[in-house]
Amino acid sequence: MGVSTARPGNGVRLVTVDFPPVNALPVRGWYDLADAVRAAGxxxxxxxxVLAAEGRGFNAGVDLKELQRDDAARTALIGVNRACAEAFAAVYGCEVPVVAAVQGHCLGGGVGLAGNADALVASDDARFGLPELDRGALGAATHLARLVPQHLMRTLYFTSRTVTARELHAHGAVWRVTPRDRLREAALELAREVAAKDGELLRLAKAAINGIDPVDVHRSYRFEQGFTFEAGLSGLADRVRGAFGAAPAEEAGR
Structure with missing residues (x-):
């Protein structure tokens, strides 16, 4: 359980997340993921x-149990905000291209990771979405907007609906959709193709492409997080989560 790193060869590093049952990450897990991706780069x-996951789904966001145990100083809320920002930034700022291999659910923080990756390969059962408004949170619209057109992003955000890997493939966000049992190999296949290029030139290319992005993803996401923090401090987040009631903590996203 946790974050592990493997070397499948040919200039490729595999970073795998494994937090059963559904990969809802605690604060420490987000930081460990950030450290592993940065070290690889x-x-x-x-x-x-290649960023991958074990188990039922790619990522279910944050573990709400930590937030439910928060203290008067809002230590958990601050920790989650900072940790998610670190993990998303690590993927985006990785010195070499990052391929995300997405299976099953990709919710909340999962969209943050996938949206900041350079390429996506997904299993045919993958679904992407932001259930934030149902969970008393906000955030990661910045990253969803990198996967779908603006009006679809807004509709998905306001309804908490999800989209399939095939729908994202139609929008050009997913490179390839495969059966789940072929997902890891399909992602490694793409990674090996990328890794066949000159390493120094790849690093220059990654820096150049990030430099021409029309949206500063770091500033944009931190702006969103300010409203998440406001909802948390005001008690609004607790009220919405309480009304939602029966949702298990591991289904939460940020």
Missing amino acids: RDPAVRCV
């Missing part, structure tokens, strides 16, 4: 990183 022998 700094390794001169690495030319592409």
